[in-house]
Amino acid sequence: MAAQFKERLDAHAVARIGAAITAVAPDFAAPKFSAAVVPGLAERELIARVEHIADGIAAHLLRPFPDAAAVLVAALGAPVPTEAPDVSLDDGPLRGFLVWPLTRFIARYGADHFDAAFGALREMTRRFTGEFAVRGFIEREPERAYALLGVWADDPDPHIRRLVSEGSRPRLPWGQRLRGAIADPSAGLALIERLKDDPSLYVRRSVANHL
Known part of the structure; x- marks a missing residue:
């Protein structure tokens, strides 16, 4: 199952994440983000892809953590319906599996920012889940x-x-x-x-x- 899920975090997904962040933070260089992240995807399994994309976000979203977290929240699409939380979300706004690397960014880089981290996860879990983060x-x-x-x-x-x-x-x-x-x-x-x-x-x- 993990092998199937990992394909949701492909080059297209990285491009969509980059575009969504750029839409609310124009200084985020989406092409450079994709160029840095995409070549390393094929060799990675699901969880490693999540971490790899999260690290790519950190390398290109050059802001203090609370500001970076606010940008990622602003990049989110609408919450997913609870009656169909696993609905395919391959197109449209930034939600579903595409939010997983964002939650990993919060977990990995927000350890010293409890309030900002939990505030971001509260919003992200409405689009995917914050249970891991x-x-x-x-x-x-x-x-x-x-x-x-x-x-x-x-x-x-x-x-x-x-x-x-x-x-x-x-x-x-x-x-x-x-x-x-x-x-x-x-x-x-x-x-x-x-x-x-x-x-x-x-x-x-x-x-x-x-x-």
């Missing part, structure tokens, strides 16, 4: 992260509530393990207790996966 923040600053996830558990947007469940899973396929949560799952289980009867099936399915 939040995990490093939970590991580094668990009290702060769980407190914010507790607020998000009451968010009116089911994308955000689902992120609370998926992001706090101790073990997540393709995701970083939450060693603290594996040792003591109580904080995550407290969140799940609040979400187990969520009105959205989209969220309840995530809760079932968590458990």
